[in-house]
Amino acid sequence: MFTDLITLRETEPEDIRLLLDTAQSFKEILDRSVKKVPTLRGRQVVTLFYEASTRTRVSFENAAKIMSADTTSVAAATSSVQKGESLLDTVRNLRAMRIDCLVMRHPQSGSAHLVAQALDIPVVNAGDGMHEHPTQALLDMLTIRQHKGKLEALTVAIVGDIMHSRVARSNLWGLTKMGAKVRFVGPATLLPRDVQRLPVEVYTDLRRGLEGADVVMALRLQQERMERGLLPSLREYSQRWGINARALEVTKPDCIVMHPGPMNRGVEIADDVADGGRSVILEQVTNGVAVRMAVLYHLLGGEAAA
Amino acid sequence: MRTIFRRAHVCDPSQGVDKVADVVVDEGKVLAIVEDSTPYDVGGCEVIDCSGLVLTPGLIDLHVHLREPGYEYKEDVQSGTEAAVVGGFSAVCCMPNTDPPLDEPAVIRGLLKRAEAVGLARVYPIAAITKGLQPEGLAEMAALKEAGAVAVTDDAYPLQLAEVLRRGMEYAAQLGLTVMTHCEDKSLTRDACMNEGLTATIMGLRGMPPVAEEIQVARNCLMSLYTGCRLHILHVSTAGAVRIIRWAKEMGAPVTAETCPHYFALTDEACLGYNTNAKMNPPLRTQADCDAIIQGLLDGTIDAIATDHAPHASHEKAQEFALAPFGIVGLETAFALSYTELVSTGRMSLSQLVDKMSCQPAKVLALPGGTLAPGSPADIALFDLRRKWTVRASEFRSKSRNTPFEGWELQGKPVLTMVGGRVLYREGM
Numbered sequence: 001m002f003t004d005l006i007t008l009r010e011t012e013p014e015d016i017r018l019l020l021d022t023a024q025s026f027k028e029i030l031d032r033s034v035k036k037v038p039t040l041r042g043r044q045v046v047t048l049f050y051e052a053s054t055r056t057r058v059s060f061e062n063a064a065k066i067m068s069a070d071t072t073s074v075a076a077a078t079s080s081v082q083k084g085e086s087l088l089d090t091v092r093n094l095r096a097m098r099i100d101c102l103v104m105r106h107p108q109s110g111s112a113h114l115v116a117q118a119l120d121i122p123v124v125n126a127g128d129g130m131h132e133h134p135t136q137a138l139l140d141m142l143t144i145r146q147h148k149g150k151l152e153a154l155t156v157a158i159v160g161d162i163m164h165s166r167v168a169r170s171n172l173w174g175l176t177k178m179g180a181k182v183r184f185v186g187p188a189t190l191l192p193r194d195v196q197r198l199p200v201e202v203y204t205d206l207r208r209g210l211e212g213a214d215v216v217m218a219l220r221l222q223q224e225r226m227e228r229g230l231l232p233s234l235r236e237y238s239q240r241w242g243i244n245a246r247a248l249e250v251t252k253p254d255c256i257v258m259h260p261g262p263m264n265r266g267v268e269i270a271d272d273v274a275d276g277g278r279s280v281i282l283e284q285v286t287n288g289v290a291v292r293m294a295v296l297y298h299l300l301g302g303e304a305a306a
Numbered sequence: 307m308r309t310i311f312r313r314a315h316v317c318d319p320s321q322g323v324d325k326v327a328d329v330v331v332d333e334g335k336v337l338a339i340v341e342d343s344t345p346y347d348v349g350g351c352e353v354i355d356c357s358g359l360v361l362t363p364g365l366i367d368l369h370v371h372l373r374e375p376g377y378e379y380k381e382d383v384q385s386g387t388e389a390a391v392v393g394g395f396s397a398v399c400c401m402p403n404t405d406p407p408l409d410e411p412a413v414i415r416g417l418l419k420r421a422e423a424v425g426l427a428r429v430y431p432i433a434a435i436t437k438g439l440q441p442e443g444l445a446e447m448a449a450l451k452e453a454g455a456v457a458v459t460d461d462a463y464p465l466q467l468a469e470v471l472r473r474g475m476e477y478a479a480q481l482g483l484t485v486m487t488h489c490e491d492k493s494l495t496r497d498a499c500m501n502e503g504l505t506a507t508i509m510g511l512r513g514m515p516p517v518a519e520e521i522q523v524a525r526n527c528l529m530s531l532y533t534g535c536r537l538h539i540l541h542v543s544t545a546g547a548v549r550i551i552r553w554a555k556e557m558g559a560p561v562t563a564e565t566c567p568h569y570f571a572l573t574d575e576a577c578l579g580y581n582t583n584a585k586m587n588p589p590l591r592t593q594a595d596c597d598a599i600i601q602g603l604l605d606g607t608i609d610a611i612a613t614d615h616a617p618h619a620s621h622e623k624a625q626e627f628a629l630a631p632f633g634i635v636g637l638e639t640a641f642a643l644s645y646t647e648l649v650s651t652g653r654m655s656l657s658q659l660v661d662k663m664s665c666q667p668a669k670v671l672a673l674p675g676g677t678l679a680p681g682s683p684a685d686i687a688l689f690d691l692r693r694k695w696t697v698r699a700s701e702f703r704s705k706s707r708n709t710p711f712e713g714w715e716l717q718g719k720p721v722l723t724m725v726g727g728r729v730l731y732r733e734g735m
């Protein structure tokens with residue numbers, strides 16, 4: 001059994017299945033009028049975010065609170081790090097305050113790994129640089145499973161800025177471990193080197209990449225990619241790689257559309273698709289709470305608290 | 307005082323010597339290599355029994371960061387040259403990226419004074435090619451040479467403008483100074499922290515493409531051909547660079563090159579787990595690159611093995627991978643790593659290895675040493691090649707511990723180092 005959740009690449013398929021099953025059973029608690037169970041009473045969960053992300057932070061905190069854990073959120077600007085204190089010193093200080101679990105978001109790949117090695121409490125990676133974002137992938141997988149009844153043999157096309165996407169990386173490992181086929185689709189300048197050597201099919205052509213897909217996942221595109229010369233213009237991007245109704249014509253008829261949020265409407269995803277019948281984007285958000293409950297439960301509560 | 311090394315396996319590629327013999331040292335110089343040293347053994351000689359040991363010219367490292375002045379918490383002349391003699395090195399060339407940098411005669415003279423006071427391995431300063439290691443503006447190379455600099459380099463601050471390189475090479479050539487270059491097109495390595503490729507893609511780290519190194523290797527070789535200036539390419543890490551240097555040599559460019567043990571002993575997979583002790587620049591590459599590096603060493607394309615000994619304090623390496631500094635220590639593991647990877651695997655002969663670590667480095671910069679020819683300085687290393695040992699960074703003489711080889715079992719241990727006739731290191735014998 002795992003003691004931290006840092007990457008899906010290093011998480012066993014059984015553990016992924018367990019987390020998804022647990023999250024599925026926890027979902028029912030979210031529909032109650034009193035959303036509170038005593039499972040993690042007295043436990044202290046700290047969310048340490050070096051990057052702003054209201055959605056992910058609130059999702060983790062709500063998950064902890066529903067299970068009666070106490071939460072503290074630390075918004076550490078990266079500038080405070082530049083003032084001198086290293087990441088390791090910061091988290092060692094938090095640990096010295098006897099916290100029980102650390103959820104962290106950080107702009108550097110590998111930061112959660114570094115912290116997990118240094119601390120003797122569970123560490124949850126809530127996104128580290130361009131590396132992984134395991135709970136996002138788990139909630140994506142849960143959402144897909146709810147709609148398709150399975151993950152095996154599905155074709156999931158992940159479209160956009162693959163290079164910088166921790167969501168794409170975590171989904172790749174998670175989905176392929178559960179038997180799905182993954183495609184990466186995007187402009188060549190946003191595909192990382194040697195990506196074709198990963199267990200994935202790679203396309204620069206959107207139409208071919210979406211052909212026969214069961215799931216289309218659009219990724220967030222940042223303006224900054226243009227400034228760094230990776231793209232000629234957002235217009236050309238949206239015309240070539242934006243997910244709109246026409247692009248979806250080649251997918252399976254029951255194809256669902258996902259997005260990890262926040263969305264740039266009109267760039268990577270068209271309004272009518274984002275709000276349309278195939279969109280499961282808001283379900284992803286709900287599932288996020290359930291998945292994070294499952295993660296905290298297994299890391300902190302275990303069998304004894306069940 | 308006279309010292310006699312008795313019954314050593316003497317390996318001196320500079321004279322084609324590879325046999326069991328006695329080596330007689332007198333007044334700081336090699337006096338003779340003889341079958342029987344009895345006639346030399348008169349009046350209070352120190353006799354060192356070398357049965358079963360290999361005796362070579364002291365190793366010479368073309369690429370070391372001693373960190374003094376300015377970063378003595380990482381390393382200083384004392385600890386760095388101590389690490390050198392423990393590693394079998396009788397001489398080290400030190401790089402100019404100190405604070406202040408080695409760009410003024412007074413700094414060079416100060417460093418040489420320190421090295422003399424410490425009295426361990428010989429120290430040869432390499433001066434900056436530009437003032438303040440800035441993108442342009444030549445350093446006063448004539449005065450720097452007079453003060454004791456043996457070459458000039460841009461190491462760690464690779465010249466981006468071909469024009470500056472051209473003028474630097476023209477100016478250095480007239481003074482007979484070799485230009486050493488770290489080859490990296492910085493426009494291709496912005497914010498990058500390891501090799502670009504599958505491993506970086508999995509880890510979500512920005513990679514340095516091999517072509518960033520190769521572009522500058524090609525440019526610098528062409529400039530050497532054009533200006534006639536001797537060029538030494540520092541720490542070659544890619545297969546493409548090896549091919550370009552091979553071509554440049556065929557074209558008659560006065561080019562030499564070095565690599566480091568980690569570029570044939572490790573691949574970029576050593577970075578997995580965000581191991582900052584495997585973070586260096588140029589970065590660790592792929593197995594195909596390692597194989598090409600070894601081939602380059604064997605066919606003479608790569609002249610020398612250096613260490614790029616780059617000490618950093620533990621707290622500096624205990625950071626997020628992208629933020630940690632580049633570099634690993636190497637003086638105390640270089641010989642054993644090379645012996646283990648190249649000689650004990652049968653890819654290279656012992657004398658080829660000694661050539662790469664002693665004779666050729668001496669030739670590249672026309673330094674004393676690198677030979678046991680009678681009359682040459684008594685810079686000598688003794689190795690126990692049967693000895694297996696485990697790398698324990700905690701036992702390093704270097705002030706820093708940043709090695710990716712912790713726990714590796716290696717074969718071949720330096721057991722004695724002599725510099726100018728004085729035994730400065732002796733262990734287990």
Ligand SMILES: [Zn+2]
Nearest residue numbers: 461462488587
């Ligand atoms: Zn360098």
